[in-house]
Amino acid sequence: MSVDLELQPKTKRAAGGPCCEPVVYPDVQREQAQRMAKIAKALGDPVRLQLVDVLRKHAGKVCVCELVPLFDLSQPTVSHHLKKLKDAGIVGSERPGLWAYYYVKTDALEEFSQWLS
Amino acid sequence: MSVDLELQPKTKRAAGGPCCEPVVYPDVQREQAQRMAKIAKALGDPVRLQLVDVLRKHAGKVCVCELVPLFDLSQPTVSHHLKKLKDAGIVGSERPGLWAYYYVKTDALEEFSQWLS
DNA sequence: TATGTAAATAGATGAGCGTCGATCTGGAGC
DNA sequence: GCTCCAGATCGACGCTCATCTATTTACATA
Numbered sequence: 001m002s003v004d005l006e007l008q009p010k011t012k013r014a015a016g017g018p019c020c021e022p023v024v025y026p027d028v029q030r031e032q033a034q035r036m037a038k039i040a041k042a043l044g045d046p047v048r049l050q051l052v053d054v055l056r057k058h059a060g061k062v063c064v065c066e067l068v069p070l071f072d073l074s075q076p077t078v079s080h081h082l083k084k085l086k087d088a089g090i091v092g093s094e095r096p097g098l099w100a101y102y103y104v105k106t107d108a109l110e111e112f113s114q115w116l117s
Numbered sequence: 118m119s120v121d122l123e124l125q126p127k128t129k130r131a132a133g134g135p136c137c138e139p140v141v142y143p144d145v146q147r148e149q150a151q152r153m154a155k156i157a158k159a160l161g162d163p164v165r166l167q168l169v170d171v172l173r174k175h176a177g178k179v180c181v182c183e184l185v186p187l188f189d190l191s192q193p194t195v196s197h198h199l200k201k202l203k204d205a206g207i208v209g210s211e212r213p214g215l216w217a218y219y220y221v222k223t224d225a226l227e228e229f230s231q232w233l234s
Numbered sequence: 235t236a237t238g239t240a241a242a243t244a245g246a247t248g249a250g251c252g253t254c255g256a257t258c259t260g261g262a263g264c
Numbered sequence: 265g266c267t268c269c270a271g272a273t274c275g276a277c278g279c280t281c282a283t284c285t286a287t288t289t290a291c292a293t294a
Contacts, residue, residue, distance in 0.1 A: 033163040041161030046154040098240055098291050113233040
């Protein structure tokens, strides 16, 4: 209803310039967008999304040897995906001995989750 | 505290099998993960995330000619990103005449948003 | 010390992405 | 009709990604 929200071009044919003046935001959030896009990109693969899902449902540490057989993928590939998630700051890991354990760093998803809702 | 949540290998050295039995989920959500990963992937670029942000803040239709000058990118590149968002079902578009208008399809982000929180 | 094993790393390959300039499409106005 | 313009599409380029096999690393146990 409000024409303000429609954001139509202000002139029907501007002379010597773009079709309309820049009414929309210079945007406060260039860096914020990069941060959140980094998170979204890491979640933008079905395997990684399911990894995060499993890790979140088990609010503790999960052994890698539990995660690998969940997918029809080689062990290095799963390891690769876990590394991606770790680089994005979404998960953390420990390796006290022979086995490695991964867990979700819940704070990492906070900003993105809030923006999305 | 609860060992059940720790998901450690059940045996210290399994004989003739993987290090532990598959205790974690066969996972109900293979297709759901694909759906949500598709959304996340589309949001996994700073430009597209900012496009969605701008479109959401203007809960109406926004002219493309308003969006292009927001970024230091060529018009075809912005158009390409808008197409990606459209293919992901995140935005829709109309082109009644010379100008094209884009808007957010809020339902699309619902499932992903809920999963994330 | 030697052996076995879980996980990470290395290297390769084929597919996809982000970006650009150039071109095409189709509505608007003279 | 012809011209102008907004937006979409095309083709190309360099880079990143997901995946694999093969190898390496480091811990455990005998």
